Amino acid sequence: MRRNPFLKAVLRKPFRSLLMLLLMGAITYGITSHVIEYVIVLQMTNQLEKYYRPIGTLKSENNDVTRGRELVSRSPYIEFEDIGRIPQGILQGLYNADVSNSFNRAKAEEIKLESYVSDIVFYGVLQEKKYVVVGSGQYHFVFKINKMEVGYPDYMPEDNLIHVKYQPETEGELKEEYDSLIVGEQYLVRAYYDENSPQSMNRSGQIIEGKVGKWFLLDKLTDDNLYFYPVKEGDTVDYSNRKLAGLKEHLEIVDQNQRSVEVYGTKDMSLMPPFQESSRTYYLVDGRWLDREDDLNKKNVCVVHSFFAEWRGLSLGDKINIELRDMGGGYNGYIIPLFPEIWDNWKNYKTVEKEFEIVGIYDSVYLDQSTARGNRIFVPDSCIPENFLLQTREMIDSSTYSFVLKSAKDLQAFLIENKSKLEGMGITLSFIDNDADDFGIASKALKKSTQMSVAIFSATFLPVMVIVAFFYLSQRRREFAVARAMGISRRLAIYQVGVAGIWIGFPGIIIGGIVARYKTLKEAKDLFKDFVMPGVIEYNSSLRIFWLLLMLLLFSLFVILIFLGSCYIANQSVFDLLQGQKLNIGRKNMRQINREKVDLQPDPSIKTDEKAEEIFYFSDSYKEFMVESIGKTNASRIYKLTTSIEYLYRHMFRSYGKILLMFIITLGFITTYSWFDIAIEKNKVEIDQLYNSIVIKGEILNEGRLDFSKGGGFINPKVVNNLQDTGLINESYLEKTAQVNALTGFNPHKTYDRDAFIPGVAVVSFNEWNRFFIETGAGITVEFMKGYDEKVFMESESDAVEAIVPERFMKKLGKRWGDIVYLIIKEEYTPCRIIGSYEGELSNAVLSDTIIMSEYHMQQLMGNNFFYVVTKFKFNPAKNKELIQKEKELKEMVSSAKFGSIEPKLMIWDAELQQVIEPMERNLSFLKIIYPIAVIVFTLIGGVLNFLIISFRAKEAAIMRILGGAKRKVRILFTVEQGIIYLTGMILGAILIAMLQGGISPNIQMNILLYVTGCTLGSILGSIFVTNKIPLELLQVKE
């Protein structure tokens, strides 16, 4: 291997090499971090743009949108369609969470919707039996369970003692069976969970007393009215026994149903209409939504309901096995009698078992929720076998169909193409508002800001790279000549200079690049944290390649600079280089010199012909002149100063390349400060503007069905008052409700008449008439009596209470508009005038027996004895910042005001703010972080560059010293010369800033001062460094 003298030279000048290496690191860091940031912003915004594409839905009266879908699917603007497939899924080794069932058993059986999941069939030893006289009488049994044949494990009491009761409908019912039961004997018994019993689970499925489900209702084992089937302890029943006909099949179905879920296959959950924030339906509790990538890559991942996850102790990353069954049309995934083909043949459907990893947990904002809500699990459509549920494609249901356009730009064209045609089919086309506009604003601002930073930092740092290459080559110039003189070929010498240069460039580039990549990725993650992500955006893999390419580019650039410089040196005369005198004085400089008119008046006696070069000649007069005059002039300090200035001037203008680079760098740095300042200020203004213009909405959600006895669904007025007292709320829409004991058509003095008496009537009032008909009153139509309308109704402050009552009340009570009815509250009869009536159902089950009143009359009637059922707010935009800061506090305040075990939840729909402002705020804080770093890096670069520039003039300093220049003077001269360069750059930069900004902020002044201090320190240290060298050692040719 050939020895590389250049490499040795680099290694043996570690200080200088290290400085250059650090400069390369700083350059790489500066450029790479900004380019990577820009690329990430581009990648992320491009990827997010997919998420923010228009999402369309079709609706028709009968929900059949098959024809519309056929039309839409042919559109060239469609990216993809999502036709949900919902096969049954059977959890393997896991039960679903529908532990309280949702229906009244008798009602459900009547309409064939009963899933029997609340069944428990067990072998139990009778411990106690009794007949309790409550109302029409009840049978109570206590069994000690030996074995459960079927039933949720949650039903199993800790002490194995289960209480079963039976309410006979007719006299003597079950008496025979009761009498035949012997305490201490074992029986096979069937019961079902009684959600209304005490010591059980509440409506939200929460167990009141640990893992206890003590109270169950007795049910018959078979259709032959068999309730108790005696089995000796240790024995099991023979299901083939005719007495037990059909029981085994029933138990199998119950077991299936208790492990059933609806598996919803989607192509992109993140683009499903109900999952858009604007739909105010579902929200993500943890993890992520499924996205297009999941479907395309057939990833076995799923998103489950938070209730199911909590109830079954599941969390992100857990895996669940599901047997998918090619069976749709079920109800909550259940096998129910309503679908006899399924009920009878469920075993014959194709199945496939798959394991899914939980990647997301969702919840919904529905008020009335049963434990069955946890039964829906979302998976990528591609994970469901293609031949499953083919029928769903034959008749497209509007609830499971949506489509996504390729780009937001295509929306208009798509509407023109399809809207009127769809309307002709009786199909309504609509698009979901998914904050695409907000995203557009934020992404544009981010792109612009990062583009600018790339441009500025590249323009600033690339000249520094040129200087580093120049320094490096200046050092290698003579060695190059020596190598050439030693017979090393030009090509090899260039190669070796390049290889040695790599030792400076490569580590610097790698170190700077790694730091930049690590830091920028971290920053970028924060930057995009608050955008609603369609999934985990994988920018690392492609970015790694880009990063490597960028490193390669910077490295190549450095190598090219070295190569070009080496070629330039190689074109110089070796001898000149060895003499150390060769410096290219360009034509420009020659012109400059020629312009300097030197008034020379040579002695006419001196020969100036061709031979003069070989003859030196002293004339007597000249000798006298020299001897007398030289060294005897006492010049003033000012004159000496002007001499020095002239020297500086000449030197500066004759090495204009270096000077120009240094000047550009200074100018670049100074204007970069300005850019930072402007960018930060502009961001602040934009953020403030957005803060003051975005209206954030909020609402309080309360889980559970509205139930006056349990408090489910109600919102404590105190919490609403507290929220309003924060001063953050601008507008509220509030629906109040209270319960009166009864409503009657007769006055108190009349005889009690059961038919004219409606017990437990709810009263509702609200503060916005129109809004009510979007919220709870969406399903009703109101008619007023003559002389009344909504305005009169809302504003009436009459002494008599006025109300709008359901039509059916009027029929039942035999009343008409204008009649008086009586509200019974704590045995007090309050007259109430019917001023209107409504038809239809209010959107809440309990509120269906409801009369509507104005707020004023509600207050008169109930005082403070009311609850809220709907509370929606618009927050004050001027206080958005405060709202964001207090968000957690507000949520805690709301959730602490619970009824029983139900915690209300404050939802603040601030995605718009988060998606627009927060990225901008993060960008701002990113700028604020990087600004001081840039100031420090620039100051360091300034210092190091000035030091290096001066250190390269050591020989010049030595000549000056030899010619009598004092160390101090040389130092001052060099420092001043450098100072003139960077100060000129600084002044021009400052003028530019002042012109652009109309002044220079104190912040920029401080940063400029810091940069100048760095440069000055570098110059002073460089000057001290060169003047402290021994002049003779620098000037002598070593022996």
Add this chain to the structure above:
Amino acid sequence: MAELKLSEVCYQYKNSKQKVLKGISCDFQGGKLCAIVGPSGSGKTTLLSILAGLDRPSEGKVYINGDDLTTLDLDAYRRERVAMIFQSFQLFPLLTILENVSYPMENNGIPKKEARERAGKLLLMLGITEEKHKRFPSKLSGGEQQRVAIARALATGAKVLLADEPTGNLDRENTLHILDILKKFAHEEGYCVIVVTHDQEVASISDRVWRMQDGILTI
């Protein structure tokens, strides 16, 4: 006539116990061309540093025309009383040769116009034609550059010329040319010219040859 006199001059580097110069006493008379010869590492450069006023002896005295060097401002001494010529010329690369020569004069307070005039004359005197005065050193031959260096040395007005291998980079013709110049300055102008050299030819034409060996100077 300039005279440099050394009395028991010793030099010892900091952090070193060994003396580089060991009690040198000698006289360098004006009007003479003296040569100092000796092997590498014998102390020639150190002696030259002391003579040039770039360093002070650890012990002993150096006198110039009777003035004790330790009492003088060494910067002023180098500016006005001693001048140096180097083997590789050491001209300012970014100054024209005229500027190179006028620099010490301007630095010494002579008005620019006058300094340039004198520099021009000096250059002409040393055979550098006027058309070359505006060139940069790199555009001249070695002999010419050395003559410019001599001109710059003369421009200081110093009467002591210290030359460190002044002909080391030159061909024989130019060597003779330069030596002739130095000799003439010594003999005709009374300069004290001290040449440090390895070149026997240089030594042979010198008026006096000093030998340096292990820090000791002998005739």
